[in-house]
Amino acid sequence: xxxxxxxxxxxxxxxxxxxxxxxxxxxxxxxxxxxxxxxxxxxxxxxxxxxxxxxxxxxxxxxxxxxxxxxxxxxxxxxxxxxxxxxxxxxxxxxxxxxxxxxxxxxxxxxxxxxxxxxxxxxxxxxxxxxxxxxxxxxxxxxxxxxxxxxxxxxxxxxxxxxxxxxxxxxxxxxxxxxxxxxxxxxxxxxxxxxxxxxxxxxxxxxxxxxxxxxxxxxxxxxxxxxxxxxxxxxxxxxxxxxxxxxxxxxxxxxxxxxxxxxxxxxxxxxxxxxxxx
Amino acid sequence: xxxxxxxxxxxxxxxxxxxxxxxxxxxxxxxxxxxxxxxxxxxxxxxxxxxxxxxxxxxxxxxxxxxxxxxxxxxxxxxxxxxxxxxxxxxxxxxxxxxxxxxxxxxxxxxxxxxxxxxxxxxxxxxxxxxxxxxxxxxxxxxxxxxxxxxxxxxxxxxxxxxxxxxxxxxxxxxxxxxxxxxxxxxxxxxxxxxxxxxxxxxxxxxxxxxxxxxxxxxxxxxxxxxxxxxxxxxxxxxxxxxxxxxxxxxxxxxxxxxxxxxxxxxxxxxxxxxxxxxxxxxxxxxxxxxxxxxxxxxxxxxxxxxxxxxxxxxxxxxxxxxx
Amino acid sequence: xxxxxxxxxxxxxxxxxxxxxxxxxxxxxxxxxxxxxxxxxxxxxxxxxxxxxxxxxxxxxxxxxxxxxxxxxxxxxxxxxxxxxxxxxxxxxxxxxxxxxxxxxxxxxxxxxxxxxxxxxxxxxxxxxxxxxxxxxxxxxxxxxxxxxxxxxxxxxxxxxxxxxxxxxxxxxxxxxxxxxxxxxxxxxxxxxxxxxxxxxxxxxxxxxxxxxxxxxxxxxxxxxxxxxxxxxxxxxxxxxxxxxxxxxxxxxxxxxxxxxxxxxxxxxxxxxxxxxxxxxxxxxxxxxxxxxxxxxxxxxxxxxxxxxxxxxxxxxxxxxxxxxxxxxxxxxxxxxxxxxxxxxxxxxxx
Numbered sequence: 027x028x029x030x031x032x033x034x035x036x037x038x039x040x041x042x043x044x045x046x047x048x049x050x051x052x053x054x055x056x057x058x059x060x061x062x063x064x065x066x067x068x069x070x071x072x073x074x075x076x077x078x079x080x081x082x083x084x085x086x087x088x089x090x091x092x093x094x095x096x097x098x099x100x101x102x103x104x105x106x107x108x109x110x111x112x113x114x115x116x117x118x119x120x121x122x123x124x125x126x127x128x129x130x131x132x133x134x135x136x137x138x139x140x141x142x143x144x145x146x147x148x149x150x151x152x153x154x155x156x157x158x159x160x161x162x163x164x165x166x167x168x169x170x171x172x173x174x175x176x177x178x179x180x181x182x183x184x185x186x187x188x189x190x191x192x193x194x195x196x197x198x199x200x201x202x203x204x205x206x207x208x209x210x211x212x213x214x215x216x217x218x219x220x221x222x223x224x225x226x227x228x229x230x231x232x233x234x235x236x237x238x239x240x241x242x243x244x245x246x247x248x249x250x251x252x253x254x255x256x257x258x259x260x261x262x263x264x265x266x267x268x269x270x271x272x273x274x275x276x277x278x279x280x281x282x283x284x285x286x287x288x289x290x291x292x293x294x295x296x297x298x299x300x301x302x303x304x
Numbered sequence: 305x306x307x308x309x310x311x312x313x314x315x316x317x318x319x320x321x322x323x324x325x326x327x328x329x330x331x332x333x334x335x336x337x338x339x340x341x342x343x344x345x346x347x348x349x350x351x352x353x354x355x356x357x358x359x360x361x362x363x364x365x366x367x368x369x370x371x372x373x374x375x376x377x378x379x380x381x382x383x384x385x386x387x388x389x390x391x392x393x394x395x396x397x398x399x400x401x402x403x404x405x406x407x408x409x410x411x412x413x414x415x416x417x418x419x420x421x422x423x424x425x426x427x428x429x430x431x432x433x434x435x436x437x438x439x440x441x442x443x444x445x446x447x448x449x450x451x452x453x454x455x456x457x458x459x460x461x462x463x464x465x466x467x468x469x470x471x472x473x474x475x476x477x478x479x480x481x482x483x484x485x486x487x488x489x490x491x492x493x494x495x496x497x498x499x500x501x502x503x504x505x506x507x508x509x510x511x512x513x514x515x516x517x518x519x520x521x522x523x524x525x526x527x528x529x530x531x532x533x534x535x536x537x538x539x540x541x542x543x544x545x546x547x548x549x550x551x552x553x554x555x556x557x558x559x560x561x562x563x564x565x566x567x568x569x570x571x572x573x574x575x576x577x578x579x580x581x582x583x584x585x586x587x588x589x590x591x592x593x594x595x596x597x598x599x600x601x602x603x604x605x606x607x608x609x610x611x612x613x614x615x616x617x618x619x620x621x622x623x624x625x626x627x628x
Numbered sequence: 629x630x631x632x633x634x635x636x637x638x639x640x641x642x643x644x645x646x647x648x649x650x651x652x653x654x655x656x657x658x659x660x661x662x663x664x665x666x667x668x669x670x671x672x673x674x675x676x677x678x679x680x681x682x683x684x685x686x687x688x689x690x691x692x693x694x695x696x697x698x699x700x701x702x703x704x705x706x707x708x709x710x711x712x713x714x715x716x717x718x719x720x721x722x723x724x725x726x727x728x729x730x731x732x733x734x735x736x737x738x739x740x741x742x743x744x745x746x747x748x749x750x751x752x753x754x755x756x757x758x759x760x761x762x763x764x765x766x767x768x769x770x771x772x773x774x775x776x777x778x779x780x781x782x783x784x785x786x787x788x789x790x791x792x793x794x795x796x797x798x799x800x801x802x803x804x805x806x807x808x809x810x811x812x813x814x815x816x817x818x819x820x821x822x823x824x825x826x827x828x829x830x831x832x833x834x835x836x837x838x839x840x841x842x843x844x845x846x847x848x849x850x851x852x853x854x855x856x857x858x859x860x861x862x863x864x865x866x867x868x869x870x871x872x873x874x875x876x877x878x879x880x881x882x883x884x885x886x887x888x889x890x891x892x893x894x895x896x897x898x899x900x901x902x903x904x905x906x907x908x909x910x911x912x913x914x915x916x917x918x919x920x921x922x923x924x925x926x927x928x929x930x931x932x933x934x935x936x937x938x939x940x941x942x943x944x945x946x947x948x949x950x951x952x953x954x955x956x957x958x959x960x961x962x963x964x965x966x967x968x969x970x971x972x973x974x975x976x977x978x979x
Contacts, residue, residue: 096868122870130868138861140880152869198865205869321804329820445951447902449909450944453928457941460934467934562809566906580812581910584819592816599809607807 039071040109040241041095041209047103048090048265064090066265067104072209072258077235077242079256079273081249081288087265088245092213095243096130097121109208126156129202133214135194139186145172145197146182152204171200175230192223196230203234211243216251228255250292253277261285307615307622315608322600323376326593327369381597382590386583391594394579399561399598401470402568402575405491406560409498413506414556416499421510422537428515436511440504448501452570455497465493468572494571498564502556509552517545546617554610562599631964638956645949649762653722656756657736657744660919662720664741664751667693669937671703672746672754680707687712692740701936711740746939748927758943761919765908766950768835768920769901775839776896777846777889781882784850789858789877799851802844814841814903818912827918834913838903846892850885857884891961898954901947921946 048065064087072078082088093099095106097113106114113124132138139148149168153159159167169179175196186194195215202210212231216224232255234240246252252259253273260270263284269276280286372382381391424436446454459465466472470490478486517523518541526540527533565577572578576595583591615621648655675688689712691705717736724730736742745754787798805813817837825833857863863880871879901921907913908922916923924943927933933940 093864098864098867122872125868125870128868130865132861132865134861138865140862142883151866155866155869155871155875201865318803318807321800322807325804325808326816329817441952441955445948445955447905447944447947447951449902449905449925450947453925453941453944456928457934457938460931461938467931559809562812565811569910580815584815585823585911587819592819596808596812596816599812600807603809604807 038110039107040074041072041243042107043071043095043104044069044107045104046091046094046101046106046114048087048094048099049102063265065094065101065104068262068265068267069104070260070267070270072241072243074208074241075235075239076257077244077255079244079246079252079259080262080267081246081252081259082262082284083247083288085264086262088247088262089213090265091262092130092211092243092245095209096128096211097125098130126152126205127207128209128211129205129207131195131198131202131210131212131215133218135191135198135218136186138198139194141185141187143186144182145184145186145189148186148197149182149201149204152201156205167204171204172197174203174234175200190223191219192226195219195223195227199227199230199234203238207240209241209243211245213245214247215244217246217248224251231255247288248292249277249288261288308612311608311611315604318604319597319601322604323373323597324369326596327372328365381594384583384588384591386586386588386591391590394591395576395594395598398574398576398579401573402561402564402577405494405498405568405573405575406564408491409495409502409564410556410560412495413499413502414553417503417506417510421507422514422542424507424511425514425518426537428511428518433511436507440507443500444504444508448497448566449570451500452494452497452567455493456570459493466490467493470574490573494564494567494573497567497571501567502563506552506556510549513545513548514541517541520544543617547614550613550617551610554606554613556606557609558603558606560606561602631960631967634960635957635964638953638960642950642953642957645953646766649759649766651724652756652759652763653724653730654732655734656753656759657719657733657742658753658756659720659722660752660757660760661917662752662756664747664753667741667743667747667751668749669701670743670747670751671937672939673743674705675713675744676710679710685710685712687715689713690737690740690742693743711737711742713742714738745942746937748924748940754924754939754942757919757924758921758946761921761924761943762946764831764914764918764920765901765904765922765947768831768838768904768914769897769899771835772838772900772903773893773896775835776842776900777893779839779843780846780892781850781885781889783843784847784885785854785877785882787847788851788854789873789881795851798847802847805841805844810841811903811906814838814907815910815912817841818907823912827915830914831918834904834907838900838907842896842900846889846896849888849892853885853888854881857881887965891958891965894954894958894961898947898951901950905947 046068568575568577580595673690689710693703696702787795905922914920
């Protein structure tokens with residue numbers, strides 16, 4: 027069961043994206059430069075405490091969007107407003123200030139954790155980088171973070187390679203929470219997990235959202251999962267948002283062809299989220 | 305075609321870069337070079353100043369490079385102080401001698417390595433292959449200096465082969481057939497040394513390339529179709545293993561001029577190696593530059609040759625370059 | 629873990645070999661510069677256990693050599709007096725590991741000179757010169773390889789991490805260096821530097837030259853590792869926590885290069901030792917009187933030596949056990965790398 031949609035609440039949006047453009051150009055020594063438009067005037071807002079799901083096929087620009095929002099890449103054009111502050115064209119030092127507040131969870135839990143580091147090292151890294159905490163504080167926070175995501179404290183000494191996929195993703199979430207971010211971007215974070223594990227992690231995310239008031243941007247190609255977790259859905263195709271709106275509306279009255287195709291791709295036989303049945 | 309032109313252009317740029325780099329090296333210590341010459345009693349101070357003026361050592365570096373480059377394009381590679389003759393003919397004669405040695409030994413080495421490598425790959429993991437592995441290891445760990453010197457010591461003590469040089473004292477007076485025999489006799493030691501030093505690695509590479517292909521799924525499928533073993537090997541496996549082998553062959557071609565330096569020096573074979581060494585010790589500037597450039601030319605040419613062979617042999621490269 | 633044991637075995641063997649050379653002062657019976665002008669070009673002495681009266685001795689012994697009747701350079705054994713080999717005798721002064729003054733040697737003779745590998749033109753013990761020469765050649769190889777790898781690491785990291793024009797420039801440069809014939813380049817650079825310098829200066833000169841020549845391939849390999857490591861998610865995550873470039877390189881990216889550097893080191897070190905040997909053999913390396921494996925062989929360039937004094941060839945084989953050790957180490961590293969890769973793939977599949 028999902029938390030009721032908080033769309034329309036009269037609060038300043040946490041994130042506002044306006045006409046975001048990202049162009050990649052490949053220059054070779056001989057020949058014309060090739061240009062690739064990854065994001066084509068993307069605009070949307072996310073209200074605090076809600077979840078926006080961005081759904082689309084591979085290559086639709088979702089991951090580029092995630093990278094731009096997390097300040098890991100610079101957009102070619104457009105603007106991003108985070109808590110009322112324009113962050114799209116900041117210089118590097120200011121960016122480093124913003125980054126901890128927007129955290130990214132990646133698709134492949136194995137590659138998002140350094141295989142040579144222990145779990146404790148992984149959890150401690152964001153805290154050490156912020157240089158605000160003493161050693162003892164770091165240990166304490168690490169342990170409490172583990173507890174929060176449902177991992178036992180004995181995993182602290184282990185290496186990521188010894189954990190299962192679900193455990194690794196929990197660890198990634200714990201690490202992302204270490205700096206108490208305002209916005210969590212989940213880039214296909216559940217796609218690489220087994221079905222049953224997906225459900226567990228999804229529930230963890232929901233629980234964290236309600237207890238911590240987290241805001242999520244949930245990127246996926248799976249419309250069913252989006253419907254389960256999100257308040258609003260935006261459908262992306264070839265770098266543009268083709269349709270956007272509350273979950274119910276998208277599911278019941280899809281307007282664009284892309285949306286309809288995505289809907290059709292959802293296997294009907296499996297457990298449909300309760301919100302679909304009405 | 306465009307692919308080949310691109311590779312050719314790349315190679316030319318490389319050669320140009322190398323020539324500039326070599327020139328830069330030599331220009332970095334001009335003072336020292338002429339100081340050493342000054343200490344040499346055979347060269348008078350007037351000669352030195354004259355030479356400096358003649359070669360424009362007083363002029364700035366880029367100008368010198370350009371004038372050297374332009375004379376290069378006319379086929380002139382400067383002047384050798386030690387031999388008192390233009391560099392180009394000197395280099396050509398010595399290069400011919402070197403190539404005589406290296407072409408023979410390269411062909412011989414490949415002729416031995418290919419069948420042996422294939423034979424080892426076919427019996428991978430079993431006793432004959434292990435023996436081959438150990439055998440190549442033994443020769444791999446003997447440095448070529450030790451090989452060359454060892455062969456020399458053996459030949460000296462046994463008196464079977466002439467110890468060094470390319471021709472006997474009475475070479476000129478021999479009949480053509482005897483001349484050939486004399487040459488062959490003088491070649492035996494250095495060619496053996498060269499072959500022994502390059503064979504182990506070559507065998508290993510051939511064996512590795514063929515073994516990789518022999519364990520590939522497509523070959524298993526083919527043998528499942530009942531294709532006889534010989535056909536499998538020659539018409540299916542070897543063409544697939546050709547890529548690394550062609551690159552290796554290109555490399556062998558590339559080191560035709562430079563790979564035999566040490567052995568030539570040890571065996572007193574009058575090739576490019578000893579010339580370069582003498583020139584280095586005598587500070588014969590243009591011979592050194594010319595020699596290095598010549599061998600680089602072969603190296604770059606060898607790579608280009610391998611690229612062209614690959615292009616011709618591997619349809620994947622052709623389609624890939626056409627798709628661009 | 630067969631691969632692990634093989635690796636450990638080769639490592640142990642190499643350490644033992646290097647240990648013998650490092651403690652050359654202890655293992656060598658004499659000082660390498662000590663001359664015995666009365667006994668030039670003495671052939672190696674043979675170790676015996678049974679003397680001409682068929683007595684078995686407890687320790688091996690040698691006969692000293694005297695000139696044969698009526699010959700100026702033929703030697704034969706003086707079977708009158710067996711000289712028993714002493715273990716741990718007191719001998720010439722030396723400094724163990726460079727600083728500990730010591731006088732004990734591994735073996736030696738009481739009343740006579742022991743020449744297990746013969747002597748050279750000045751009557752110097754070839755075995756001692758071999759061991760001390762090993763110090764020079766091996767250290768040259770090790771230092772040179774270290775220098776090359778450091779250079780390659782820096783250049784490769786800059787090219788791979790920052791990309792752009794730096795990357796293109798450095799990669800073109802590396803292609804240039806790889807296009808030049810290695811040995812020729814080595815000779816040329818060495819030759820255009822002052823030829824007649826003190827042994828110490830010459831040593832550092834050739835180490836630098838050898839080190840500079842080979843940076844291109846390691847740099848390209850490092851660049852490849854850095855390029856792929858840069859895109860790994862854990863690096864992007866660290867950037868998300870506010871990491872600087874320096875931190876990322878130091879803590880995440882450069883540690884990934886360790887295996888590439890290790891395999892390169894194992895391949896380069898024997899090549900570089902050989903390079904030093906070649907340079908010294910041809911007179912461009914470490915000069916006399918400092919022994920090195922290369923200049924120990926340079927007397928072989930004289931025909932007379934080649935014909936009559938075969939034992940002067942033996943230093944050429946000194947390198948062989950080291951080469952074997954490095955080869956074994958390289959192949960077991962390769963096997964371990966392959967096994968580790970398979971293991972982590974299997975573990976990854978389990979989840």
